[in-house]
Amino acid sequence: MNSDTQLDFAVDFAGRVVNWQQQHGRHDLPWQKNRDRYRVWVSEIMLQQTQVGTVIPYFERFMARFPRVADLAAASSDEVLAHWAGLGYYARARNLHKAAKQVVQEWAAEMPAEQEALLALPGIGRSTAAAILSLTDGVCLPILDGNVKRVFARHAAIAEWTGALKTQKQLWALAEARMPADDARAYNQGLMDLGSQVCRRSKPLCEQCPVAGDCKARELGLTAQLPSPKPKKVLPQKSAAFLLLLNSDQELLLQRRPSAGIWGGLWCLPQYDDKAELKNALRHQYQNLAEPQPLAPLQHVFSHYKLSLEPYQLSLGRNSKMLTIAEQNERWVPFAALADYGLPAPILKLLNREFAALDLA
DNA sequence: CAACCGTGGCA
DNA sequence: TTGCCAAGGTT
Numbered sequence: 328m329n330s331d332t333q334l335d336f337a338v339d340f341a342g343r344v345v346n347w348q349q350q351h352g353r354h355d356l357p358w359q360k361n362r363d364r365y366r367v368w369v370s371e372i373m374l375q376q377t378q379v380g381t382v383i384p385y386f387e388r389f390m391a392r393f394p395r396v397a398d399l400a401a402a403s404s405d406e407v408l409a410h411w412a413g414l415g416y417y418a419r420a421r422n423l424h425k426a427a428k429q430v431v432q433e434w435a436a437e438m439p440a441e442q443e444a445l446l447a448l449p450g451i452g453r454s455t456a457a458a459i460l461s462l463t464d465g466v467c468l469p470i471l472d473g474n475v476k477r478v479f480a481r482h483a484a485i486a487e488w489t490g491a492l493k494t495q496k497q498l499w500a501l502a503e504a505r506m507p508a509d510d511a512r513a514y515n516q517g518l519m520d521l522g523s524q525v526c527r528r529s530k531p532l533c534e535q536c537p538v539a540g541d542c543k544a545r546e547l548g549l550t551a552q553l554p555s556p557k558p559k560k561v562l563p564q565k566s567a568a569f570l571l572l573l574n575s576d577q578e579l580l581l582q583r584r585p586s587a588g589i590w591g592g593l594w595c596l597p598q599y600d601d602k603a604e605l606k607n608a609l610r611h612q613y614q615n616l617a618e619p620q621p622l623a624p625l626q627h628v629f630s631h632y633k634l635s636l637e638p639y640q641l642s643l644g645r646n647s648k649m650l651t652i653a654e655q656n657e658r659w660v661p662f663a664a665l666a667d668y669g670l671p672a673p674i675l676k677l678l679n680r681e682f683a684a685l686d687l688a
Numbered sequence: 689c690a691a692c693c694g695t696g697g698c699a
Numbered sequence: 700t701t702g703c704c705a706a707g708g709t710t
Binding site for chain 3: 370371372373374375376377378379381382416418419422449450451452453454455458470471472473474475519522523528556557559628630
């Protein structure tokens with residue numbers, strides 16, 4: 328227990344968080360420099376369900392290529408997705424791109440400063456809108472991300488899983504009640520910093536916490552038990568066949584995936600339900616009766632199912648008929664150019680495994 | 689309203 | 700190695 332904590336005990340919850348943030352919080356994250364609504368927006372979207380350390384290099388590359396919202400709006404969706412490849416949740420990138428175009432059209436390329444206007448943009452919900460406005464302009468709006476939920480679940484000893492709708496409502500009410508009239512930026516940033524640095528999921532540093540003095544979980548000895556884990560369910564195991572089709576120029580066939588569903592809008596190996604469907608496509612789409620060579624399967628786990636990727640390789644001979652491919656959604660891609668395409672992480676892993684000498688990405 | 693949407697860090 | 704889950708939003 329340090330002296331700051333003792334002194335601060337007389338101050339209200341928000342005041343203690345603000346004081347702590349100013350002394351011990353984070354002030355040098357990339358999106359805290361040259362702070363504006365566009366930069367903070369991009370960071371907030373990238374940080375959704377994604378850790379800070381993972382986001383930083385993506386953010387730097389993204390901002391170097393798309394420094395202003397107009398640059399993003401003017402870019403092709405392929406290029407935007409390529410800058411997102413590897414981050415996951417690709418609807419975030421598609422929504423970000425669509426919203427950037429809206430900002431250019433409807434707001435003269437200036438990110439609006441009203442929460443209502445931000446909420447009308449795809450991909451921005453209540454917490455993200457509040458984060459953008461409070462962290463840039465100091466607007467007093469509460470946020471509720473994973474960090475804040477954990478801090479509140481412990482400080483108020485909320486036992487129910489924070490993902491339950493009922494609990495979310497309760498947490499929003501608490502967030503509103505505790506929102507101070509001033510210092511919104513330091514307060515909201517402080518709650519997030521507290522959650523990530525002190526009120527951590529495991530091994531929380533309660534002796535460094537400015538609000539430990541009236542923390543209910545600490546009082547009840549429940550800190551390690553809260554927040555309650557998500558009720559677990561068994562992930563369904565699925566499998567899919569992937570075609571590695573090479574032409575005589577050593578180019579690989581890629582297909583653009585539909586925008587809905589997993590890996591929406593990304594370029595990928597042609598995917599089929601199973602080997603039979605793959606051979607069917609080889610026969611009818613690609614006029615080839617040769618037997619594709621099965622390669623070792625690759626296991627991948629998503630948030631809601633497990634997928635066994637079953638790759639099949641086929642090299643077309645010099646005499647093979649020139650294939651007619653759908654220009655919009657299919658392409659022959661030289662290995663050297665694969666890095667320019669936003670390939671899903673497990674596909675990239677698969678290609679690296681099979682063609683290690685190429686050293687992709 | 690619960691399912692869906694990716695990937696990597698970490699214990 | 701395995702499982703949990705992170706600066707959530709959309710449908």
